[in-house]
Amino acid sequence: MKRVAVLGGGPAGAHAAEKLVASGLDTILIDEKLAWEKPCGGGVTYKAYERYPYLFENQTQKKIVTESYIGAYKSVPAMLGLNQPILIFSRKELNQMLLDRAEAAGAQIEKQRVTGIVEREHGWTLNTKSGNIDADYVVVATGARNPLREMGTEWTPEDTMVALGYYIPTNQDHIDIQFLDRLEGYIWIFPRNGHLSAGICGRGETAQRLRLRLERYLDEKGINWKQGQLYAHMLPSLSRRHWRTNRVAGKRWMAVGDAAGLVDPITGEGIYYAMRSADLASQVITAGGFDPLTSGAVYRGRIEDDFLLDLEFGASFAQKLYLGRFFFKSIPSCIVDYMKRSPKLYELMQDIFSGTQDYLTLRNRLFRNLNGTVNEAVVNFIFQRIIPEPPVGVRAEVR
Ligand SMILES: Cc1cc2nc3c(=O)[nH]c(=O)nc-3n(C[C@H](O)[C@H](O)[C@H](O)COP(=O)(O)OP(=O)(O)OC[C@H]3O[C@@H](n4cnc5c(N)ncnc54)[C@H](O)[C@@H]3O)c2cc1C
Known part of the structure; x- marks a missing residue:
């Protein structure tokens, strides 16, 4: 039986592994941390849980939010009642739920760091500290800090935003979104169970300056960020030019989620696109019989039709x-x-x-x-x- 190795166990990798194994392929998922608190707001939109209803219908703790306040520099925030709630998860718990689903479907889950990847005549050998793993096909789901240089998006500084924030042990029931003076980005406060994920993303400013902007805003709101735990990560935000040339697939590999740069360039939503790209990659691999040359182009066409052209257009304004x-x-x-x-x-x-x-x-x-x-x-x-x-x-x- 052909074997697919999924590298990374975030939403993209876990979802790909579940789909691949469910369609009858021998599937191994390898992640160095497995479920962990990946720096994130943890917000899941209606678009995501409408397509993948188990994101809503599960026992995993989540906050179901129906109200948001949207503010901007010199404007009093406007209240927005959400016609469809936003779900907010701790990422450790969301990832665990998705990994459990992949395992229950029959995927082999390994806690290992992939340190290298070598092409063989008809597939790949993955290097890990505890030995090599062979596979016929590879799904790269290693996130925005993808260490595999030959696979996935080739980042340039204009294709990313700095994103950082605090997990703060306090409660609130609504979301806050705040736009700031002359910043291509925004602040969010997402309530989770038992804490807030309060963060800022932005392009063209140092992490230090963004952090000061966030802390000032939290001070003004009386939220004690000093009790919080700082987090930071890279947020893919491809420029319009790069969407065209974005490297999402090659011979016997496809990249999904952040490793392929598939994040909304305006809102920063990535969980939906991680799962959707994983879904489409799995469908192409399953249907294409592992054709090493054509399947990458088919995958690109599928994501273009589904959402990529829309995100590319979003990047233009x-x-x-x-x-x-x-x-x-x-x-x-x-x-x-x-x-x-x-x-x-x-x-x-x-x-x-x-x-x-x-x-x-x-x-x-x-x-x-x-x-x-x-x-x-x-x-x-x-x-x-x-x-x-x-x-x-x-x-x-x-x-
Ligand atoms: C601060 C911040 C806030 C965000 N807020 C939201 C939000 O509210 N809603 C939303 O939809 N999106 C949000 N996003 C985007 C979202 O977090 C990502 O789009 C999403 O996590 C992408 O999923 P992924 O599976 O592609 O990658 P990741 O979730 O990054 O998973 C990659 C996995 O690969 C593993 N890995 C990496 N390298 C190796 C290796 N060499 N060997 C083995 N394993 C490896 C990692 O351990 C990790 O588990 C936010 C992003 C940031 C930075």
């Missing part, structure tokens, strides 16, 4: 959305203020939070819907200046 201005006011601040006055913009924000509004159809939806009042006409005007026309022929194909 992400910076303008964060840093653009309209009559001396930042765009996030305009959005926050108009959200309070326009029920249609409010509804749109709900759909963005639930993940049901894609980027390719956003401009069109605004154009069609935001024209009832003067306020809406202004919002529409602002967005039409920021969001370019989607590429011809693409919009109809995606979602």
Whole structure:
């Protein structure tokens, strides 16, 4: 029987292993830590649990959040009732649940660090401290800090954001999102069971400066971050240019999740794309009979059709959305203020939070819907200046 090795046991790797073994392949998953508290907000959107309902229907502890406050520099936060709740997990617990599912489906799970990978005539040999493991095909799910240089995204500094935060032992029931003056990024406070994950992500600023911005914000809110535990990690955020050339597959390997850079360049959502890419990679491997040459191209085509073109398009206006201005006011601040006055913009924000509004159809939806009042006409005007026309022929194909 052919054997697939899945390298990494985060959401991408665990989900790939579950799907591969369920379709009858001999599957081994190798992760150096297995379930661990990967630096993350832990937020899972409706889009994710609608497609993978067991993310909702499980015994794993999670916070089910139905309210968010969205603030921006010089704007009083607007309350957004979420039409679909956001689930917030501790990543250790989420990863454990996904690994348990892979194991229950029959995958072999190994706690090992992969230290090297060598191509053989018809497959791979993986090096670990306790010996070598042979496999016919490899799924690379080693995350944003993927140590395998020949596989997965080739990072450049413009393709990542710094992300850091604190796990703080206190409680609240709602989410806070705060946009800051001249920052391509944002602060989040995600309530979890027994603690908060409060963090900041941003491009073009040092980690030190981002940390100061976060601490200042938490001080203003009276949240004692000094009691918290600091975390930091790299957040993939591919530039538009790089989505085109992004290396997601090669001969007898496919990269999934963060190792392939598959994160929403505007919101930073990655858990859904980790699982979805793992799902599509597993389908292609299972259906393609391990064809070493064509399966990579088929996988690329599948993720393009499914979500990649949408994320690429999002990357084309992400910076303008964060840093653009309209009559001396930042765009996030305009959005926050108009959200309070326009029920249609409010509804749109709900759909963005639930993940049901894609980027390719956003401009069109605004154009069609935001024209009832003067306020809406202004919002529409602002967005039409920021969001370019989607590429011809693409919009109809995606979602
Ligand atoms: C601060 C921060 C906040 C975020 N918040 C959210 C959020 O709220 N919601 C959301 O959807 N996304 C969020 N993301 C993104 C999300 O965390 C990632 O997109 C997601 O974890 C990707 O899953 P993955 O399985 O691809 O990679 P990871 O979860 O990073 O898993 C990779 C695995 O590979 C293993 N590994 C790596 N190298 C080796 C090796 N050599 N040998 C063996 N094992 C190895 C690691 O131990 C790890 O378990 C956030 C990211 C950051 C940085």
